Amino acid sequence: MEITLTTPALLFPALSLLLLAFTNRFLSLAKLIRDLKPIYKTSHSHLVYGQIQNLRLRLVLIRNMQAFGIASMFSCVLCMFMLYAGLQTAGKIVFGVSLVLLMVSMALSLWEIQISVKALELELSDLEQDEDIAPIHPVT
Template sequence: MTLTTPALLFPAISLLLLAYTNRFLVLAQLIRQLKQMEGEQNEQLIARQLGMLRKRILLTRGMQAFGVLSFLVCTLSMFAVFLGGQMLGVVLFGASLVLLSISLVYSLYEVVLSTNAINLELEDFEAKHRDVTL
């Protein structure tokens, strides 16, 4: 393994962390909007949304933590290879890939929860329109 092998992950991990940060900002905005809408909408729907938002925030924190750890271990891998520790570099690079994979699994689960939250909104929207058309 050469020094450039772990370096190939740098742009991918950086873009992934940027995407995770954007997700976090969107979640924060959604929570602020729900806070402003308090009392205006169906309290049961808001309660269900809050539970999902809390899970999504925890997942986003996990995604970011494992992504940052992956980035750090990838950097350590490059440093080990630079110092001539080929085997250590390979092991650290493998660990970096595992950490990145865990981060991606968290991301996938967060996407599933996000989809469920959107479906809750759609169900509420459809129920309101069904009542109006009757």
């Protein structure tokens, strides 16, 4: 397989958008944590504490998502440099590493989304118990 200088450059738009999405998630979680902290200090609610623990895990995942995404982008740039220098085989290997790093970043993103959805489901089930209403199931 022959790769050119433009092959790794194709990942730049995708990586940029992913990193932007990861940063937005981080900022949302940071605001949520800042909002929950005073609530927990006054109420010492186990529900709020559980939410904070959930958010802590999600923060670690987002940090790792960003780290792998940045490493993938760095590998793309390194690959481009190697191809420019005429190191075709090394460039192919580094490009493969870049793709693997991108896959790890996306897998962590999927894990973080699943944790987020479970937390929201717990929140909704708690609401349903408080209101004593039946959950609405989508029609299939």
